[in-house]
Amino acid sequence: MTSPTPPAEPTYADRTFRSPAGLVGGVLLLLLVGWIGGDAVFRGAGRAPWLALAGLLTAVPLIVAFTLRPVVFANEERIRIRNPFRTIAMPWTAVADVRAGYSSELFTQDGTKFQLWAVPVSLRQRKKVARQQTRKAQDDPYGRTSVHADVRDTGARIAAADQAVRDLREMAERAGDGGAGAVVVRWAYEVIAPAVVGAAALVVLFAVG
Structure with missing residues (x-):
């Protein structure tokens, strides 16, 4: 058998x-x-x-x-960051936070910081998105659809780097907190x-x- x-x-x-x-x-x-x-x-x-x-x-x-x-590979279990001179791989349980300030950064549970070179932050794009949001808010302060706003233009609501960081943060939150996890760094x-x-x-x- x-x-x-x-x-x-x-x-x-x-x-x-x-x-x-x-x-x-x-x-x-x-x-x-x-x-x-x-x-x-x-x-x-x-x-x-x-x-x-x-x-x-x-x-x-x-x-x-x-x-x-530079590229970031991410799935439901882990993330792999390929920077100019290093490749960093870890499960989502090892990730404490993903942030986008002047650059996109990932923080591990032990406080180590890794920069995401593949997700550059554009301050100019952020300002452009902020101006668009301000114009739409002034055009319709009560939140109704404006005759001047293109309702199909959903991509203008958030900068590309901020959207990428938001997606990565959501993937990390879905994985939950399962301990520190192993972080592998290869030059x-x-x-x-x-x-x-x-x-x-x-x-x-x-x-x-």
Whole structure:
């Protein structure tokens, strides 16, 4: 007689939070640096190709680290924060709070703070949303639908970073308080190592020149 197959572990799809502006800016910067550096490598004379190669080895990982790499993955059980040089993973039970002041930050139960690079705070967007809310309130102080307000424009009620932080905080609150939990931090050596090697090569090339 065969034993019954144990039920499969429930799987939860990750929600991702990242900056579209950071992605676009990163791609444009990579194209610009690649164009300038590639031109120096193939057309430069003397030490120029070597300097260009060392510069590319330094710049490309840093551009990727600060623009394309940051992202927050979250599901019903845990959160994973991928910052420029570190990846932090923890269950929601280890999270004490998620806040957005001048930057988006996560606090663990033991008081450790981690910045959410993937959720940048835009003070300009906050001011724009505040002005919209003020205009709507002045247009209809009794809360009725205004003939001047676009009722379909629900996205203008809260800044994007504040909405992301609100969503993350709600996910943490649904998980409840189950103890401290394990926080795992991994350094992104695949980003750090080439940047350090490139910077060292630049120093050597300038020193011997």
